[in-house]
Amino acid sequence: MRHLTTTALAGALAWVAAAAEAETALNALFMSQAAYSEADVRAMTEAYMAEHPDVTVNLEFVPYEGLRDKTLLAQGSGGGYDAVLFDVIWPAEYATNNILLDVSDRITPEMESGVLPGAWSTVEYNGARYGMPWILDTKYLFYNRSMLEQAGIEAPPRTWSELSEQAKAIKDAGIVEFPIVWSWAQAEAVICDYTTLLSAFGGKFLDDQGKPAFTTDGGLQALEYMVQTLEEGISNPNSVEYLEEDVRRVFSNGEAAFALNWTYMYNLANAGDDSAVKGQVGVAPAPGVDGVSELSAMNGSMGLGVTATSQHPDEAWDFVAYITSQPIQNDYAELSLPIWSSSYEDPAVTEGREELIAAASKALAVMYPRPTTPAYNELSTLLQVAIQEALLGVSSPADALANAAASSGL
Structure with missing residues (x-):
């Protein structure tokens, strides 16, 4: 009897060992702000694991500012992540340095035809695709309807000069000290x-x-406009220290009439538990410039890809395909709009977000790209410093940008 028990125990242990060996553990890296919330990503992942009991996905969340460094550091140490979130500005660098797998041959006909055509630029470089677009985003102009009404303003600004004029009217009326x-x-x-x-x-x-x-031209004029709004006292001077969540907090507290921010702010400011401006939030495409543009938008989209060092590329791609799929995106459309064309015909996606959808239909069609270059990070860093110098009055906009260009080596 004892012999049989030992044999049974040995068999059970062997089964457990085999099961453990058969289970795949994936490590995935996401960001901890904007777009989908951490709770949303965890819920998506739990649903995936429920359908794939042989796969465990370990999630790690870092601020956007640490996303690229974490990805590169893991690559340099021989791996660690199987799936990573990446910004639209990184495919050139990631492709050049073999950070992500080329998944062009994994894109199905359904993906090809179903995803909005412009979304694919998020994950492309030199004709190849390095993941699936996941967060389709640009910055919109949010405005406080109540404040505009108090100032006698009937509609949000159509141009950036109109934005300045409206901000001055709101400031002069004593409605809020720093309207933008x-x-x-x-x-x-x-x-x-x-x-x-x-x-x-x-x-x-x-x-x-x-x-x-x-x-020169529009690049210089853009920075001159930024500086001018600070000099005129219509932009919050603390903006030079703010990230997007700071903007959301200030706007949601009723301390600004206008804010430029991502899609996710619409629902949180208009209906969030911590918002003091519920029901007062309007959204429109960012303004244009008379004789130059009707509106403005930049490509702030992000993709999900499989790392070149992943030991489980098939499973990692399956996970990526699942959480970028249309049913999942439709279920979690509250903070980030789907990449799928037909999603915008689904009442579950559009209901209660008609104004945002209307703004998106215009803005997403004209998204302007940041430079596509393997040296983007270095150029961005130089421009960040130059813009800060101009905003703080250390240098003129012209001198600051000229110094950045001279230092870029381009």
Whole structure:
């Protein structure tokens, strides 16, 4: 009897060992702010694991500012992540340095035809695709309806000059001290705001030869506008220290009439438990410039890809395909709009977000890209410093941008 018990125990242990060996553990890296909430990503992942009991997905969340560094550090140490979130500005660098797998041959016909055509640019470089687009986003102009009404303003601004005029009227009426709030900290956030303005003023980052073109015309005018709003006292001076969540907090507290921010702020400011402006939030495409543009938008989208060092690329791709799928995106459309064309015909996606959908239909069609170059991170860092110097009055906008161009090596 004892012999049989020992044999049974040995068999059970062997089964457990085999099961453990058969189970796949994936490590996935996400960001901890904007777009989908951490709770949403965890819920998506739990649903995936419920359908795939042989796969465990370990999630790690870091601030956006640490996302690229974490990915590169893990790659340098021989791996660690199987699936990673990446910004639209990184495919060139990631492809050049073999950070992500080329998944072009894994894109199904259903994906090809179902995803909005413009969304694919989020994950492409040199004709190859390095993941699935996941967060389709740009910065919108949010405004406080009540404040505009108090100032006798009937509609949100159509141009950036109108925004300044409306902000002055609101300030002069004593409604709020600093009507506009921005995310102008020395980080990628300020580049996103600058890109929006550069696109409105008809500027370029680089010319056809890949040389800096932001030192004149629209690139210079964009920075001059930013500085001017600070000098006129219509932009919150603390904007030079703010990231997007700071902007959301200030706007949601009723301390600003206007804010430039991502899609996720719409629901949180209009209906969030901690918002003091519930039901007062309007949203529109970012303004344009008379004679140059009708509106402005920058590409702030993000993708999900499989790392080149993953030991489980098939399972990692299956996970990526699952959480970027249309049913999942439709279920979690509250904070981030889907990448799928037909989602916008689904009442579950559009109901209660008609104004946001209307703004998105215009803005997403004209999203302006940040430079596509393997050296993007270095160029962005130089521009962040230059913009900060101009905003703080250390340098003139012209001198600050000229110094950045000279230091870029382009």
